[in-house]
Amino acid sequence: CAKMPKPSQDNDRDLTFCRILLAELEDHHDAWPFLNPVNIKTVPGYRKVIKKPMDFSTIREKLCSCQYQNLEMFIIDVNLVFDNCEKFNEDNSEIGRAGHNMRKFFERRWTELLKS
Numbered sequence: 001c002a003k004m005p006k007p008s009q010d011n012d013r014d015l016t017f018c019r020i021l022l023a024e025l026e027d028h029h030d031a032w033p034f035l036n037p038v039n040i041k042t043v044p045g046y047r048k049v050i051k052k053p054m055d056f057s058t059i060r061e062k063l064c065s066c067q068y069q070n071l072e073m074f075i076i077d078v079n080l081v082f083d084n085c086e087k088f089n090e091d092n093s094e095i096g097r098a099g100h101n102m103r104k105f106f107e108r109r110w111t112e113l114l115k116s
């Protein structure tokens with residue numbers, strides 16, 4: 001049938017979840033490698049290896065400028081941060097471990113929020 005617009009309260013709920021989740025990611029002890037874009041001039045190889053860089057400040061900018069149609073689009077970008085991290089960093093490294101910790105935290109929190 002014709003694509004019906006989502007009821008606005010669902011959009012409001014999704015937007016609230018994105019705001020809560022992003023604030024908690026930004027405040028996390030292990031967020032430091034992900035707060036701002038990786039400087040591709042100072043990190044050798046990053047530009048070549050990582051096709052779609054993403055970081056929490058870019059997600060914040062997209063959220064504040066209505067670039068996420070829904071919760072799924074937001075979750076795709078957050079997972080991109082962690083997937084890029086796994087691709088570029090050894091699991092047994094400071095940044096690699098931070099990425100695994102952050103992904104575990106994120107998955108637990110959005111599960112809790114969606115089940116609430």
Ligand SMILES: Cc1ncccc1N[C@@H](C)c1ccc2c(c1)OCCCO2
Binds near residue numbers: 038039043088095
């Ligand atoms: C997420 C990620 N993946 C791969 C490389 C870097 C990063 N994050 C950037 C922000 C970063 C973190 C640590 C750094 C760094 C830069 O600058 C060089 C000096 C040492 O410390």
